[in-house]
Amino acid sequence: MRRSRLDELLPDFDFVATHSRRVAASPAAALAAARAVTPGEMPLVRLLYALRSGPALLTRGRGLPRAKRRALWEQMLESGFVGLVDADDELALGYVGQPWRLAGGSSAGVRSAGEWAEFSTPGHVKAAMNFRPEAADGGAVLTTETRVRATDDVSRRCFRRYWRVIRGGSGLIRRSWLRAAARRAEAA
Numbered sequence: 719m720r721r722s723r724l725d726e727l728l729p730d731f732d733f734v735a736t737h738s739r740r741v742a743a744s745p746a747a748a749l750a751a752a753r754a755v756t757p758g759e760m761p762l763v764r765l766l767y768a769l770r771s772g773p774a775l776l777t778r779g780r781g782l783p784r785a786k787r788r789a790l791w792e793q794m795l796e797s798g799f800v801g802l803v804d805a806d807d808e809l810a811l812g813y814v815g816q817p818w819r820l821a822g823g824s825s826a827g828v829r830s831a832g833e834w835a836e837f838s839t840p841g842h843v844k845a846a847m848n849f850r851p852e853a854a855d856g857g858a859v860l861t862t863e864t865r866v867r868a869t870d871d872v873s874r875r876c877f878r879r880y881w882r883v884i885r886g887g888s889g890l891i892r893r894s895w896l897r898a899a900a901r902r903a904e905a906a
Contacts, residue, residue: 720852723803723810724865727835728846731865732874733881735889738861739896743903745851745858746806751903752849752860752895753809757793758786759898763891790895802831802846810848816841816873818880840870843877849899860899862892 741748757763794811795801803810812834814826826842828834837844845866851858866881868874 720807722848722850722863723805723808724846724848724863727802727810727812728844728865728867731867733866733877734863735885735892736861736863737889737892737896738859739893739900740854740857741851741860741900741903742857743900743906745853747903747906748851748858748860748899749807749809749849751899751906752862753791754789755791755895755898755902756787757790759902760790760891760894763790763894798825800828800831800834802834803848808848808850810846813845813847814842815845816876817843817884818876838869841873843868843873860896862896864888864892 741751743751791809791811798815799811799813801810802812812828812831814828814834814837826837826839828837834844843866845864847862847864849860849862851860866877868877
């Protein structure tokens with residue numbers, strides 16, 4: 719298996735989750751499908767995002783992306799994530815924030831891959847999530863990996879408590895995204 723660009727972007731991390739799914743389509747089709755999947759293809763994701771967004775909607779008027787017919791990847795880029803990799807063999811997003819805070823915490827103001835890479839202000843976590851296809855018999859294996867690194871010990875402890883609560887839901891989101899990408903790629 720070839721190296722992920724996450725190995726360069728976030729080689730040292732405190733938390734990680736990886737999920738894979740076999741797709742009966744080419745690696746290129748599998749990756750294109752992961753980019754194009756909409757929340758409408760993932761009802762569980764829309765529900766989980768709505769639940770998590772409640773406090774932020776009340777305090778800031780905006781929550782996690784869940785427009786039913788628009789690509790979730792693009793919505794995430796519009797909602798504060800930054801594009802880290804956009805290649806034929808891998809896609810990756812970055813995030814900096816305080817997700818353990820009920821309304822999402824204060825904005826870190828990161829707007830580019832360069833700012834994401836340089837960010838080290840205490841009180842936050844840096845996260846990276848990718849999709850990467852590998853050729854396999856009968857198609858591809860599409861993998862998504864999420865890595866998180868805290869910028870200090872206090873943030874690490876805060877995120878560890880948060881991770882215990884949301885890890886299961888986060889895994890459901892990733893697996894749902896992979897299922898929807900597989901359906902989309904195989905139907906094409």
